[in-house]
Amino acid sequence: KQEVTQIPAALSVPEGENLVLNCSFTDSAIYNLQWFRQDPGKGLTSLLLIQSSQREQTSGRLNASLDKSSGRSTLYIAASQPGDSATYLCAVLNQAGTALIFGKGTTLSVSS
Amino acid sequence: GAVVSQHPSRVICKSGTSVKIECRSLDFQATTMFWYRQFPKQSLMLMATSNEGSKATYEQGVEKDKFLINHASLTLSTLTVTSAHPEDSSFYICSARDSGRDTYGYTFGSGTRLTVV
Numbered sequence: 001k002q003e004v005t006q007i008p009a010a011l012s013v014p015e016g017e018n019l020v021l022n023c024s025f026t027d028s029a030i031y032n033l034q035w036f037r038q039d040p041g042k043g044l045t046s047l048l049l050i051q052s053s054q055r056e057q058t059s060g061r062l063n064a065s066l067d068k069s070s071g072r073s074t075l076y077i078a079a080s081q082p083g084d085s086a087t088y089l090c091a092v093l094n095q096a097g098t099a100l101i102f103g104k105g106t107t108l109s110v111s112s
Numbered sequence: 113g114a115v116v117s118q119h120p121s122r123v124i125c126k127s128g129t130s131v132k133i134e135c136r137s138l139d140f141q142a143t144t145m146f147w148y149r150q151f152p153k154q155s156l157m158l159m160a161t162s163n164e165g166s167k168a169t170y171e172q173g174v175e176k177d178k179f180l181i182n183h184a185s186l187t188l189s190t191l192t193v194t195s196a197h198p199e200d201s202s203f204y205i206c207s208a209r210d211s212g213r214d215t216y217g218y219t220f221g222s223g224t225r226l227t228v229v
Contacts, residue, residue, distance in 0.1 A: 041225060043223040089156070100146075
């Protein structure tokens with residue numbers, strides 16, 4: 001059974017720092033991996049989608065990498081801003097499945 | 113990009129009543145939609161997979177008679193919480209994937225905060 005783990009559970013940094021959020025999954029037979037952002041009491045906003053054949057995806061200050069063989073993905077946020085404060089969720093889609101499987105998320109707080 | 117609309121965003125109901133939550137794909141057709149439940153500071157837990165024109169597939173431990181799912185069209189799925197109790201209070205989110213645009217992945221609605229009093 002696929003399990004997704006995110007480390008750390010919470011992270012507090014001053015504005016301007018570069019930071020890395022980690023995601024690991026137990027079954028490497030995935031179709032793709034998706035990073036989401038969730039603000040308190042809100043739905044999910046898709047940040048980056050990495051297909052299983054890809055190594056990384058970039059969008060603005062965000063860069064996500066995928067190492068399928070080792071079951072790991074990282075989300076790199078450059079020059080963090082207070083507006084980046086949110087919970088970041090990692091989710092994988094199994095090759096044999098249809099629904100996303102989520103980690104518990106990393107709650108990020110960026111102070112000004 | 114693909115857009116999913118979910119209503120209502122917030123609802124308070126009395127114990128014993130039923131509540132219906134709607135999930136619509138606005139600019140694409142979705143033969144399959146997904147319903148998740150999220151407890152405070154917890155991950156999203158898949159409740160059921162909603163299939164257009166057929167019965168929903170429920171995850172283990174989810175009561176299908178309490179959480180009624182109807183997917184009558186390619187753009188609308190509804191989740192009805194029947195005979196709600198305070199323990200059903202939670203954040204419910206729906207999701208769909210535009211299979212015609214694989215690069216978008218899954219899109220989520222804005223969620224519904226249900227409070228049963």
